[in-house]
Amino acid sequence: MMKRVGFGLLFGLCMSMSAWAVLDIEITGAGEHQTPVSVVRFAGEERLVGQTLSSVIASDLTRTGLFKLIDPAGKSPHEPAEVKYAEWSGVEALVIGSVRLLDGGRAEVKFRLLDVVRHTELIGLAVTAKNEQVRAIGHRISDLVYEKLTGSAGVFSTRIAYVNREGVNYRLVVADSDGFGEQTLLALNEPIMSPAWSPDGKQLAYVSFESGHAVVYAQSLTTQKRVVLAEFPGSNSAPAWSPDGKQIAIVLTNDGNSQLYLVRPDGSDLHRITFNESIDTEPTFSPDGKWLLFTSDRGGKPQIYRVPVGGGYAERLTFEGSSNFSPRFSPDGKSFVYSQFTGGVFFIAVQDFESRQVQILTPGGWEKKPSFAPNGKLILFATESQGRGILATVSSDGRVKQKMVAQRGDIREPVWGPFLKQ
């Protein structure tokens, strides 16, 4: 098995960063309960470049559909002592703060989350960072506010990967989960498919047709260096990292039809794990690393199966609709999300492992390739709107929906990245 390290420049790789959103976001629906929150402009926030901290936090919280943002209407306390609780009727939580510029291009941001009902402070924190990292600081504060008010970890500081296609120009892109900070990892005149995050969020595996057929690569997001994971004759595709980062599941047609294999991240120790005449594809690891879900047409039409990583009996899990594709485990391992094809239309569905109950979360369309956010509360997927490929999210209870439309091109093949170590 040949291992090659390619420098991306050879293939038109570039690390272009975009400061502005290249995705337009539209929210519909609301959570069962919307907590009324007010985010007050931070003292001194106009001294930082770009969008204001308070507007980043307000946008983040609004996008979840779980908060109703109340306008401060001219009130601007920056310290708890300045807050007159009587003036904030109708608001349950208040976010206030201040920004102080330090030497060396850094800033210190202090913020507090106050419980307006009980007149108490829920969180108080100071964050120091480079002063151009306004969005990152804002997202960190949003994460803390969200966690305190909902009990779940926030995903505002996470990233997503997807493929943007304009004509025959394909770009593999990594962006913040709100579409800002787009980074192009690869630009080709050939298709790119199936990006997959390493568990530490530092690498992306993907499929590229640049050499004439489907080949799997793994690329570092920091150094842009990449290795070939598999380039056997036929199609090499569908990479999926194990939770411990030590193995990658892939699909090869080298022995005839699409079968599942495991390989190490350096391309070594390849071995086959399914042995039949069907198309077996789209492997994905359980959070405990012991199981794989995959799509197989061994029973006639494509359905979803579960098999132990070491091999053994593959249990069929989907029995509704015409066919079912693209499974992914929820972060807590208790359910999985997938795309169901019924009546000529694709839906996003979630199935609970224990109860086997299926919940259809979307109205139906070209809805494909779903993945959970790492807090399990949101599902990202590809769909179409007005003839264009777009991304969408739906909350895991199906209530809040979000559309993300690129300013140019069609976006497809999305995947949500992991929590990043701060």
Place this chain on the structure above:
Amino acid sequence: MKKLILGIVLANLLVACASDKAKESASSSTPAATTAEAKASAEAKAAADAKVAADAKAATEAQTAADAKAAAATASTDSANQAADLTNNRSVYFPFDVDAVQAADRATIQAHGAYLRKNKGAKVRVEGNCDERGSSEYNLGLGQRRANSVKKALIIAGAKAAQIETVSYGEEKPRAAGHDEASWAQNRRADIVYSTK
């Protein structure tokens, strides 16, 4: 004077090339030679005209021979003729979610197989494609199955495995972009692409 003569000679040559009939040199338009120079020019022109006439005659004979050969080729056996026609057909088509070669395409496959058997240096790449009604990864597998299926059929029809490469593009390179059966039918396809013929 010389320019006029040269012009006439060139015009005659051009006319001779364009048609397959011999053209009489326009000797009637040549003025009577009174000087040595004029006589030499006239002789040169006559020689040129003669050459033009000879060239034109040769062209006519060559054309007649070519016509005869073409007629002979057309008169060859029906099956060989059919084979020549069918190898111009480079695509075979499939029903939804199916990878077996269809009855309607068997004659095409036979023709390509026969061609590859007779031309051992010829190589093809079979490219499998799918419509969009599946996941991109499942369709990559289905496209590969279609390419493999066509390869097997070509081998049965006389080709050698080493002459055939297979590749799948799944749903990534559709020929038609619509969300309708008219487009999908065009995309459920394997193409036979010759690298040397």
